[in-house]
Amino acid sequence: MRNPSSTxxxxxxxxxxxxxxxxVDTWRSEAAFRQELLLGAPLLVLVFALDLAPLSRALLLATLGFVLVVELLNTAIEAVVDRxxxxxxxxxGKAKDAGSAAVTVSLLVHVAVWICVL
Incomplete structure (x- = not known):
């Protein structure tokens, strides 16, 4: 019989x-995640302060979220490797380097989108 709380x-x-x-754990243990969130907060305000087309606004928000998601995944990779x-x-080393590279690429994409939109 299936546990009712499993669905x-x-x-x-x-x-x-x-x-x-x-x-919460990533916030507490990863300085890079805290930095990205803290640097992203003013950008979030700016996204809504600027007179942007809805699609441009959505793209800027999506790339900001993309950076945070990739950082979370990088943290998960590092935790598993350390475990x-x-x-x-x-x-x-390859796994950790690839995770770090993914974060760098996500940041570059985010910057490129900002340049294109502005």
Whole structure:
């Protein structure tokens, strides 16, 4: 028999709790995530202060969210690699470097979109 809380609203509530814990833990443990959020806050205000077409506004908001999502995924990659072991391994380095590169690419995309929109 299936647990009633494993479907519907119960599952949604548990998933929301997991997500919240992930955000709070990342905020507490990752300086890069805090920096990106704090630098993104004035940009968020600017997005709504500027006279922009709705599509331009949506694109700027989406790329800001994209940066944060990629940073969360990079944090997850780093946590898993660190969990596997502290010994240096080429694949561990590759995973961490690729995660870092993904963050850099997301930031470059965000900057490029701002340049194009403005």
């Amino acid at each position: 519907g609203a119960g599952r949604l509530l548990r998933a929301t709790g997991h997500s919240w814990r992930g955000l 596997v072991g502290a010994d240096w391994h080429a694949l561990s």
